[in-house]
Every structure is written in C-alpha cells, then in structure tokens.
Amino acid sequence: MATVVAVADSALEQAREDAATAVEAALDVLLPGSDGPDARLDEAMRYAALGGGKRLRAFLVMQSAALFAVSPTCAARVAAAVEMLHAYSLVHDDLPSMDNDDLRRGRPSTHRAFDEATAILAGDALQARAFEVLAEPDTHADPQARAELVQAFAAAVGPRGMVGGQMIDMLAEGKELTAPEVTRLQSMKTGRLIEFSAEAGAILGRAPLPRRQALFRYGRELGAAFQIADDLLDAESSTEEMGKTAGKDAAAGKATLVALLGPVRAREQAQLLAAQAAAHLEPFAERADLLRALARYVVARRA
Amino acid sequence: MATVVAVADSALEQAREDAATAVEAALDVLLPGSDGPDARLDEAMRYAALGGGKRLRAFLVMQSAALFAVSPTCAARVAAAVEMLHAYSLVHDDLPSMDNDDLRRGRPSTHRAFDEATAILAGDALQARAFEVLAEPDTHADPQARAELVQAFAAAVGPRGMVGGQMIDMLAEGKELTAPEVTRLQSMKTGRLIEFSAEAGAILGRAPLPRRQALFRYGRELGAAFQIADDLLDAESSTEEMGKTAGKDAAAGKATLVALLGPVRAREQAQLLAAQAAAHLEPFAERADLLRALARYVVARRA
Numbered sequence: 288m289a290t291v292v293a294v295a296d297s298a299l300e301q302a303r304e305d306a307a308t309a310v311e312a313a314l315d316v317l318l319p320g321s322d323g324p325d326a327r328l329d330e331a332m333r334y335a336a337l338g339g340g341k342r343l344r345a346f347l348v349m350q351s352a353a354l355f356a357v358s359p360t361c362a363a364r365v366a367a368a369v370e371m372l373h374a375y376s377l378v379h380d381d382l383p384s385m386d387n388d389d390l391r392r393g394r395p396s397t398h399r400a401f402d403e404a405t406a407i408l409a410g411d412a413l414q415a416r417a418f419e420v421l422a423e424p425d426t427h428a429d430p431q432a433r434a435e436l437v438q439a440f441a442a443a444v445g446p447r448g449m450v451g452g453q454m455i456d457m458l459a460e461g462k463e464l465t466a467p468e469v470t471r472l473q474s475m476k477t478g479r480l481i482e483f484s485a486e487a488g489a490i491l492g493r494a495p496l497p498r499r500q501a502l503f504r505y506g507r508e509l510g511a512a513f514q515i516a517d518d519l520l521d522a523e524s525s526t527e528e529m530g531k532t533a534g535k536d537a538a539a540g541k542a543t544l545v546a547l548l549g550p551v552r553a554r555e556q557a558q559l560l561a562a563q564a565a566a567h568l569e570p571f572a573e574r575a576d577l578l579r580a581l582a583r584y585v586v587a588r589r590a
Numbered sequence: 591m592a593t594v595v596a597v598a599d600s601a602l603e604q605a606r607e608d609a610a611t612a613v614e615a616a617l618d619v620l621l622p623g624s625d626g627p628d629a630r631l632d633e634a635m636r637y638a639a640l641g642g643g644k645r646l647r648a649f650l651v652m653q654s655a656a657l658f659a660v661s662p663t664c665a666a667r668v669a670a671a672v673e674m675l676h677a678y679s680l681v682h683d684d685l686p687s688m689d690n691d692d693l694r695r696g697r698p699s700t701h702r703a704f705d706e707a708t709a710i711l712a713g714d715a716l717q718a719r720a721f722e723v724l725a726e727p728d729t730h731a732d733p734q735a736r737a738e739l740v741q742a743f744a745a746a747v748g749p750r751g752m753v754g755g756q757m758i759d760m761l762a763e764g765k766e767l768t769a770p771e772v773t774r775l776q777s778m779k780t781g782r783l784i785e786f787s788a789e790a791g792a793i794l795g796r797a798p799l800p801r802r803q804a805l806f807r808y809g810r811e812l813g814a815a816f817q818i819a820d821d822l823l824d825a826e827s828s829t830e831e832m833g834k835t836a837g838k839d840a841a842a843g844k845a846t847l848v849a850l851l852g853p854v855r856a857r858e859q860a861q862l863l864a865a866q867a868a869a870h871l872e873p874f875a876e877r878a879d880l881l882r883a884l885a886r887y888v889v890a891r892r893a
Contacts, residue, residue, distance in 0.1 A: 324758045324761065324762075324771070324775075325749065325750075325754040325757050325758050325778075327757060327761060328749055328753065328754055328757040329749060332749065375714075379710055379711075379714060382707075382710065384705075384706035384707045384710065385707050385710065402687070403687035404685075404687045404688050404760050405757070405760075407682055407685065407687065407688065407710065408682075408753050408756055408757050408760070410714070411678075411682060411713070411714075411717065411753050412748055412749040412753040412754070412757075414714065414717055414718070415717070415744050415747050415748030415749070415751075415753060416744070416748050416749060418721045418740060418744045419740075419741060419744030419745055419748055421740075422737050422738075422740035422741035422744060423741055424737075429733075430732075430733040430734040430736070430737040430738075431733040433733070433737040433740075434725050434727075434733040434736040434737050434740070435725075435733075437721060437722075437724075437725035437736075437737070437740050438722060438725035438726055441718050441719070441721045441722030441725060442722055444718050445715055445718030445719050445722055446628065446631055446632065446635060446715040446718070446719060447628075448718075450631065450711050450714050450715040450718060451628040451631055451715070453711055454628050454630060454631040454708070454711050454715075455627045455628050457707050457708075457711070458627065458630060459627075468627070472627075475628075
C-alpha cells in the first residue's frame with residue numbers, strides 16, 4: 288500500500304510539472320510582449336502571470352479535461368485564462384489600499400516592481416484577456432462550450448464569488464468571525480475559482496451534468512482543504528519558505544479556521560475535506576487517481 | 591431642411607431618453623443590492639453604474655440592435671454590460687494613483703464616497719459582471735452570438751484596447767505627443783468601446799459581415815469625433831457644467847487634439863469625423879436616421 292501511494296506521489300509530481308510547463312507555454316503565447324508605447328502594460332502583465340506559483344488551478348483544468356479526452360492544447364488555454372485571473376487577483380490584493388504586501392512568489396509584488404497605476408491596469412487587463420481567451424474559437428469548436436465557460440468563470444470571479452469574498456475579507460479585518468463566516472468568505476474568495484478549475488474540463492468535454500457536478504463538488508472540498516492547509520503554512524512557516532509574507536493573517540487580525548479551531552483540529556478538518564473531495568471522484572474510477580493524489584497532497588504539503 | 595433637422599433632433603432626444611431609461615432599468619435588475627456581508631460591494635457597484643452619465647454607449651447598442659429587429663430586452667442587457675464596463679473604467683481612472691479625481695457625474699467619485707479598496711473591488715466586480723451578463727442565455731438564444739459578443743467586447747476593453755489606452759495615457763502625462771499618437775491613444779482608450787457598442791447590434795442580429803463592419807466604422811469615427819468634442823468641452827466649460835473636474839487635461843499636462851490643433855481646427859476635425867461616421871450608415875438608409883442625428887449631436891453639444 289505504501290508503494291502504491293509512493294508511485295502515485297511521483298506521478299502527481301510529474302503531472303504537476305507537466306501542467307505547469309503547459310500553462311507557462313500557453314501564457315507566454317497568449318500574453319505577448321510589444322515594442323509600442325503600451326509595452327509597459329504587457330511587461331507588467333507578464334511579470335504578474337508568468338514564472339511562478341503552484342499552478343494548482345492549471346493542474347485542475349488539465350486533469351479534469353483529460354478525464355474527457357479534451358485536447359491538451361484547448362485545456363492549456365483555459366488553464367492559462369484561469370491563471371491570468373488568479374494573477375490579477377493577487378496583483379490587486381497586494382495593492383497598498385488592500386493587503387499592502389510587497390512580496391509575492393519570492394519577488395517584489397507588481398506595484399513594487401512597477402508602480403501602483405500600472406499594477407491596477409495590469410490586473411484589469413489580465414481579467415479582460417482571460418475572458419477573451421475563453422471566448423476565442425481556438426478554445427473550443429463549439430460556441431456553446433465557450434459561452435458556458437465564460438458564464439461559469441464570470442460567476443466564479445465576480446461579486447458573488449472571488450471579488451465578493453475579497454470585499455468581505457477586507458471588511459472582516461479586526462472583527463471576530465465565526466467558523467461558518469470564515470468558511471463562507473474563503474469559499475467565495477478562493478474556493479469559487481478552484482471549483483471552476485475542476486469543473487472546466489467537464490464543460491470542455493460537454494460532459495453530462497452529474498459528471499460536471501461531481502468535479503465541481505470535488506473542487507469545492509479540495510478548495511476548502513487547500514485554504515486551511517494554506518493558513519496552517521502561513522501560521523507556521525517563515526517568509527523565506529513561503530515566498531510571500533508569512534504570518535500576515537494574524538498580523539492583520541484576519542480570522543482563519545486555524546485561529547478559530549487551533550492547528551490540530553484545523554488539520555483534522557482539512558484531512559476530512561480532502562477525503563470528501565476524493566469521494567466525489569468515484570464515477571471516474573482509476574482515471575481520477577491523480578486528482579485523488581492531489582487531494583492527499585494539498586493537506587500534506589509543507590510549502 | 592431646418593424643419594427636418596428639428597424633428598430629427600427632438601426624435602433623437604426622445605430616443606436617448608428611452609435608451610437611458612431602458613439601460614437604467616436593466617442595470618437595476620442586473621446589479622441587485624443585498625443584505626449580506628458583501629452588501630457594501632453591491633452598493634458601490636450600484637453607486638458607480640446607476641443614475642448617471644450620458645449613456646451614449648447604451649444608446650448605440652439599442653439603436654444598432656433596432657436596425658436588425660433585435661428584441662429591446664436583449665439589447666438592454668448588452669447596453670447594461672457596456673455601461674457596467676464603462677463605469678468600472680471611470681472608477682479605476684479616478685483612483686488616487688491614476689487621475690486622482692474626486693468628482694464624477696456631479697457626485698463624489700466612488701473611492702471618495704466609499705474608500706479606495708472598495709472602489710478597486712467594485713470596478714473589478716463590474717468588469718466580471720459585464721462579461722457574465724453577455725454570456726448568459728437571456729442575452730441571446732444562440733451561443734455563437736454570445737461567444738462573439740464576449741470576444742469582441744474583451745478585445746475592445748483589454749490590453750490592446752481600453753486598458754492599453756489608459757496605460758499610454760498615464761505614461762504620456764507631461765510628454766509631448768504628436769497628433770497621430772494622441773489619435774491612437776484615444777481610439778484605444780475610449781474609441782474601442784464605442785466601436786463595440788455600435789457593432790453590438792449587428793452581432794445580436796447575426797448580420798452579414800459588411801453590415802457589422804459598417805457599424806463598427808461608424809462607431810470608430812463617431813468615437814473620434816466624440817473625443818474631440820469632449821476635449822473641447824473640458825477646455826471650455828466649468829466644473830459645475832461638466833459634473834466632473836473641468837480643465838484637468840491641461841492641468842495634468844495631457845496632450846489633446848484641442849491643444850495640438852487649437853479649438854477652431856479641432857472643431858472642424860470633429861465635424862469632418864462626424865460626417866464620415868454618418869456616411870458609413872448608407873446601407874441602412876433612413877432606418878439609421880437616429881444614428882445620423884447622433885453624429886451631428888455629439889459635435890454640436892454644449893454639455
């Protein structure tokens with residue numbers, strides 16, 4: 288049994304590297320530089336989106352698409368759109384009037400490497416470009432699939448999703464939230480885009496609704512597990528290990544499940560969520576083994 | 591002849607009021623308030639998008655859609671998406687690190703009425719919601735039309751369009767631009783969204799390409815004429831008349847065609863562009879009379 292897990296873990300590592308490589312190549316093509324007067328905007332967009340991050344969302348898109356034999360080229364475009372969106376959210380979150388963070392992915396955050404106006408515009412442009420990529424015919428031959436991608440993506444990242452979660456997060460600083468309130472906030476702020484990433488393969492594959500829902504629910508529990516694991520790392524790691532400012536949730540008075548439940552119960556909760564996530568993959572049998580391995584990985588990781 | 595123009599002008603006024611009423615109603619439905627912890631975000635989005643502006647873009651969507659007998663309900667949704675996008679661009683442009691403007695549409699700009707973080711997030715959320723509305727089945731029964739709307743819209747407002755233009759505008763402050771450079775900047779910053787607004791009706795109407803291109807070109811010249819007229823007003827009006835800070839282009843050292851050509855030649859140029867815009871409407875005969883009247887109006891208006 289230990290051997291089986293070890294094999295799955297090395298296969299997971301390889302698949303994650305493959306997804307990171309594929310999305311990096313797609314981003315490099317989809318976010319070209321330029322020589323014109325707007326070169327600075329392109330440069331800032333590339334700085335924010337290329338060359339970094341765990342690419343968890345890209346991996347989910349690539350793996351869920353593989354379940355339905357979707358072309359990796361199409362899947363990589365969707366993965367790139369998701370990572371563009373994620374990058375924009377980090378750029379705006381790091382702004383002085385938001386989390387005011389100078390460090391991201393081990394480098395100066397975008398408004399430090401450029402300036403505040405450029406960072407705001409680079410984020411705005413990354414969001415627009417993400418939607419454009421999803422809507423372009425190269426992403427899927429069937430316009431119905433493209434329209435569904437755009438609609439689900441927009442719902443995930445808009446006022447009832449990611450941006451709404453960030454707003455609640457800003458308002459919650461220094462306030463005492465309950466565990467259900469923290470869970471709701473995080474499911475909006477980070478969970479919704481992770482759900483979309485897992486669901487995207489089913490949309491690309493024109494899968495029947497139960498399959499799409501199974502992946503969506505996998506994404507929901509995985510995202511919740513991932514968030515707790517991230518908060519545990521934030522509380523326990525150094526800034527150097529993280530590549531972003533560590534311990535900042537506590538410093539900002541932000542409520543996390545780790546603070547509310549304590550690290551032991553929080554870790555138990557993350558493990559439970561990861562197991563529930565894996566359970567949603569039953570319809571896909573062994574073809575979803577890498578997604579199962581990811582669920583184990585997100586709660587076991589140390590960086 | 592004078593009588594004919596007078597009739598067209600009053601018809602234009604009525605049609606503009608009708609479009610403003612229709613888009614206001616659509617925005618009110620598409621941007622609902624809420625009681626939850628994210629109520630502040632909804633409130634800021636509504637503050638930015640509802641109850642103001644000339645609704646030029648909404649009018650263009652409604653009128654171009656009418657040329658192809660598109661349902662006004664569908665057209666109003668697209669008009670609302672365009673106005674959401676326009677509102678987000680104004681919210682972000684007014685931020686302290688951008689144009690730092692405290693006044694918009696005769697009221698405190700969004701970051702003054704709320705705060706900077708809320709304004710950034712409200713803009714981000716308005717952009718996402720605009721894309722969501724375009725992709726929703728209520729906007730058009732044919733997913734091909736929805737995907738085309740999203741693609742054209744994204745291209746208009748992304749790094750090669752509106753946001754790219756704003757970046758060039760920021761970098762150009764205090765620099766001496768030539769007339770062609772100013773024209774290119776403005777065609778990106780404000781022209782592209784106006785082009786899309788004029789083109790949108792043809793996309794909704796599944797019109798043949800030449801019709802779509804005719805409207806796109808009408809929008810291009812109209813947008814350029816509108817921009818010069820706007821710069822003339824900025825240079826000649828008081829802040830009270832404008833409802834936004836007047837004379838700020840000159841104060842910020844921003845190049846405009848008015849500054850480069852002088853007001854007399856700039857006005858002649860605007861009139862020429864308006865006439866060229868109207869000429870593109872020839873295939874639509876008298877059914878495009880309101881769009882022709884608009885082209886006359888944008889260069890004649892005094893506020």
